[in-house]
Amino acid sequence: MANIEEKSPRLWAFLIATYWISVVTYFLSWKAYKHVSALRANALMSPEVKPEQFAVLVRDLPDVTQGQTRKEQVDSYFKSLYAETFYRSMVVTNNKEVDKIWGELEGYKKKLAHAEAIYAESQKKGSSAGTRPTNKTGFLGLCGKKVDSIEYCTEKINELTQKLEAEQKVTLREKQQRSALVFFTSRVTAASAAQSLHAQMVDRWTVTEAPEPRQLVWSNLRIKFFERIIRQYIVYIVVFLTIVFYMIPIGFISALTTLANLKKYLPFLKPIVKQDAIKTVLEAYLPQLALIIFLALLPKLLLFLSKTEGIPSGSHVVRAASGKYFYFTVLNVFIGVTVGGTLFSTFKTIEKHPNRVFELLAKSLPGNATFFLTFVALKFFVGYGLELSRIVPLIIYHLKRKYLCKTEAELKDAWFPGDLGYATRFPGDMLILTIVLCYAVIAPVIIPFGVLYFALGWLILRNQALKVYVPAYESYGKMWPHMHTRVISALLLYQATMLGYFGVVKFYYTPILIPLPILSLIFAYVCRQKFYKAFCHTALEVACQELKETPQMEQIFKSYIPPSLCSEKQEDEQFEDALSQVSRTGSFV
């Protein structure tokens, strides 16, 4: 008893700090939500014409009646509802085949340009005739007949162009799917249509906002209503299993990758490890490094799984993947490492009292403080260092320029920085937030590191996002509500951990903390009620802002034609013909 009495002032300070941190988090995240919401509204009401604001995506079309084409069905349906603002519709087709041919064609075009560049170079360098580049036609250019590259590519291109044209016609005529894009001449109508129930049965004529052309996932558009739901749940189960059963390998890795173990199991490393400098570095960073590499393998799988759910837009896929990655990260890295360090000794405790997991977590937290401190430090020294210097892309670029790239287009490709990679970056930041929150009271030395991490992140990533990376899509801030939920999750975890911590030290006033998680849930609920709907849909008062110029509906329509269906001779009669599947009304002046 005396021991606790002694500790009491410290515990009271801890308790007040917990409240203080929670309230600050509420306040800041509320402000941020409000700010992002206003930014979203501003971006949406911009006077510039954006194709996605004039279109809606219609899925789950019912069967066509006899003697009616898919296009006629869609047109008559929407004309009867929106007589004045309906412009045109585009029936979604199955582009798998045509995409494949187009991909091959583009590949050969690149190869041709490459071969021609090599030939020109050799002509410049040596004899006037030069050496014509050759390649083998077999697997990866390693086996098969040797042919003249330029001739071979030209031949292939001609062949594929014809094939593409034929396939384009077949696709537009015969491979129509049960979904369509519908274009309106008014932003308000499009925004309102995307929010309205069109058919009495919910699983028919599902109308949603159209994603941007560049982020439309064409292959997912044909998936039916209930199939989407089933796919979603299957993916959730798969992800759940992945999260739960990855815990075992992580536990092993954190047990294995101590220096002593390495020496024991990989004796050939001994001479290297014996050197003092390397030893220090390895001892400090080895487990963390193993963890970081381990985590780098996952995002591809999660992106694939999220795409399988049947989500129609690329940004939504990224959001879904990053959400999964967050839960993976927190459960496996944070909880896994914390409890995993003492996993074998306390496994039986968990089994007997599964609801004592927070107590266990609280008990294990102090022991792992150093690990996570170095983890955060490593993340921002190495992570931001690499980010800012972009040393890896630089090396790769120079290597490519030296040995691979021959044409201007190839150089541009090699230099292309890609997008910010939200799917992995943001869960990483959220993990840091979780760590910082959970250690803020127990080991407050982590706070400056956390502040530094996010302050540097603000400076560096702002710069990178604005000036380096090329965004692959624009989701108008739809990522934020998603992040906000995770911030509150992290806060809840922190509050539960603190409850566990006070429980462990048997502090008499622990129940004072109980309102905190409830408060967090109410806060999350209020935020969701107040802001979330405006992130799901476009508010009509936002959509009704004046535009700078009259929208060029033809342009908007064309922007949605996938490149593989775009004919080369854009201005030709043939193009109009290929698009004859696509309806046109006379109503637009």
Next chain:
Amino acid sequence: MANIEEKSPRLWAFLIATYWISVVTYFLSWKAYKHVSALRANALMSPEVKPEQFAVLVRDLPDVTQGQTRKEQVDSYFKSLYAETFYRSMVVTNNKEVDKIWGELEGYKKKLAHAEAIYAESQKKGSSAGTRPTNKTGFLGLCGKKVDSIEYCTEKINELTQKLEAEQKVTLREKQQRSALVFFTSRVTAASAAQSLHAQMVDRWTVTEAPEPRQLVWSNLRIKFFERIIRQYIVYIVVFLTIVFYMIPIGFISALTTLANLKKYLPFLKPIVKQDAIKTVLEAYLPQLALIIFLALLPKLLLFLSKTEGIPSGSHVVRAASGKYFYFTVLNVFIGVTVGGTLFSTFKTIEKHPNRVFELLAKSLPGNATFFLTFVALKFFVGYGLELSRIVPLIIYHLKRKYLCKTEAELKDAWFPGDLGYATRFPGDMLILTIVLCYAVIAPVIIPFGVLYFALGWLILRNQALKVYVPAYESYGKMWPHMHTRVISALLLYQATMLGYFGVVKFYYTPILIPLPILSLIFAYVCRQKFYKAFCHTALEVACQELKETPQMEQIFKSYIPPSLCSEKQEDEQFEDALSQVSRTGSFV
């Protein structure tokens, strides 16, 4: 062991029956859902003009800017969004005062007619002069000054008419609230507007479907977004407490109202109770009768609580109340009586193992079979008998005709059958369903009673609903999804009880039943996904059906003016003047 082996075939039959009943329930309720959904669509697409299909209810209006009236604010907002189909708006006012005056005025008008009828009668009967009726002005006409009724009423009417006119003007001018009704010239626009998010912040400009004029709850329209949410949760908590703590009195009543106890505590009843015929009846029906009377007191409270939630439409209030009443009924009557019969003996068991409630229920079920059998029988013999003969309303009507009613209007009032009273009727039926389901396997003799109950109900209530009762509102089948949820709840309770039952008899194959509750949840989820949204909103393809005639917008607008704000001289200038608060656009031809 031998005992269970013996029982095994019977238990297998029980198990198969449980599956069978569940599947039949799924099938029937699916069919019913589909059917009601189609009926709703048919009713909504009817070519007749219905005012509520042309209006939306707008709540949570933001503050008006300086120099702008409320009406101008609403008009400019909706004109900018719906330039072509916006017709007019009506700002909601606080009608409490004017309603009160109007109520008094109507009361005096009735009294005057009554007094005149009495006077005319007395003239006819006796002397040519007749006796002028008199009344006292004090409390309930029992004390105060004695006055001539006709003169007094006429005087009062004149006085109140002037007061009403003044108050109407004040109300329209000064008592405007933060909500409005907006009228469109097109059903599609109204349906689409009711489903769309209008403002970036969800708690401003909340647009929802307008309820019918007759079921609009005016006093709730001014309640703000978050206030509505808070009220809702407070009401939920109050209802939860009511449900939980009513259990105690019910337990006492079912313990008290045995004949032996009655004799003991109310000795003056002894001579009556001793007669054989009365004794038999009382013994069989006394506890049930007590229960039924007890439950009759509740609906008023629940209706009041539901109205307090801030719901804007009368039918929704009834739905909310009936949902609460259902849970009350099932928890208190069904579970309370079943477990309550053995409450005192098994109270400690519950306390020790709170999750064994279903086992306990299963154990207590067989003992109460007779009680519920007589309960169902009583319900349909007495309930339907009273319903069909309408003997109580008939007696009341004849009594009123003889002693109270003097004018035609009063007679009509006395005869008026009212509406079906969904708030109490449907939870009662759902209770019977729950009882029949739960006893279907254990005491299958209840099945014919259940079938008879619902078959008779179909015949009798169909007749009553179509030919006797006057519906107070039309909700286009919105009650059904609500009932469907409760049917599935009853089914879940049944399945859980069966699990408990098999657990009690220690049947080896009990786990075969575990998929059933999961199946029920999936079924409920699928139904909700497929049908529910069409019950929340009007599908646009339904709203776009042709109308029989061009809608008379003026008529539609007027139908929403509450009677207390309707001026007597409808065609007068003064009416137009009183409505000058209300905007009008020139756009409607």
